[in-house]
Amino acid sequence: MVKVAVLQFPGSNCDLDTLYVLRNVIKLDAELVWHREFKANVYDAVVLPGGFSYGDALRAGVIAAYSPAMKHVKEMAREGKPVLGICNGFQILVEAGILPGALVRNDTLTFICKWVYLRLENNKTVFTWKGKVGQVLAMPIAHNEGKYFNDEKGLKELYENEQVVFRYSNINGEVTPEANPNGSLDNIAGICNVERNVLGLMPHPERAAEVILSPYRTKDGLLIFEAMAEFLRGKGVATSRWS
Amino acid sequence: MENKSAAKDPEGETIMRELMHRNGFETVRKVRTGKYLRIEVEAENKEKAREIVFKMCNDLRIFNPVIHVCSIREADV
Helix, strand or coil: CCCCEEEECCCCCHHHHHHHHHHHHCEEEEEEEHHHHHCCCCCEEECCCCHHHHCCCCCHHHHHHHHCCHHHHHHHHHHCEEEECCCHHHHHHHCCCCCCCCCEEECCCEEEEEEEEEEEECCCCCCCCCCCCEEEEEEEEHHHHEEEECCHHHHHHHHHCEEEEEEEECCCCCCCHHHCCCCCCEEEEEEEEECCEEEEEEECHHHHHHHHHHHCCCCHHHHHHHHHHHHCCCCCHHHHCCC | CECCCCCCCHHHHHHHHHHHHHHHCCCCCCCCCCCCCCCCCCCCCCHHHHHHHHHHHHHHHCCCCCEEEECCCCCCC
């Protein structure tokens, strides 16, 4: 049976929500793992949940990025296992160099907590192969440092390698400046690695995985977890198909 | 500006303990975080510029004298 880890750092606070979705909604064998006890070879996938690891000291995610656990996460990423970073988890993946770019302070200079719309830009990943390009998903964001940044060369590479997975849009899927909550470059909300088995995103799919949680009676966040679960159970298309 | 030495700096302590000490830099003895403002002012000379900034830092409460220490350094633009 496949086993999924939800990696805990001091200050993680979306760990239980994520675990709940994996266990109770998706029915996967999942467990919380303290970062010092984490071993790559025990798990088939790992989720880095949201929160404020190490109190966001220095930069959000940077201290967790140097935890020995991240060597194991890197190993899993290299082996093609699904690695999902949500919010602070995304920040950690970026600081660890597993995903490119930077996540900096919102243009508003405020913490933003609200529901947004996302346009799916790439459905050739472990986490989005069940969706359609152009599909609009509703999910909440809750962050202070969620503005995605990369230099010109980095942005070009992201598009060349089809690494842009989600962009902030309006309800019609139009990617406009008005739909950009935090000043992210090109409205980028989530990206994957070149191999498409690592996804990082600022919005919270675990908070949008059941109808009861959504102001729109949607459960769009489920798409990501279902795609990962079916991939793990062998029903999904193989990663090699996209390379 | 940074916290007075009597005031704790939890962020600096976390950076030292969890990032530096834990990753092979055990010789680090102290880390204090702070905030740095690079201010360009129009003035006849450096002394005048310093006076303006000094007054501004106090008048506008750029730092909180209860807990912070603040230092001003001049440089050419």
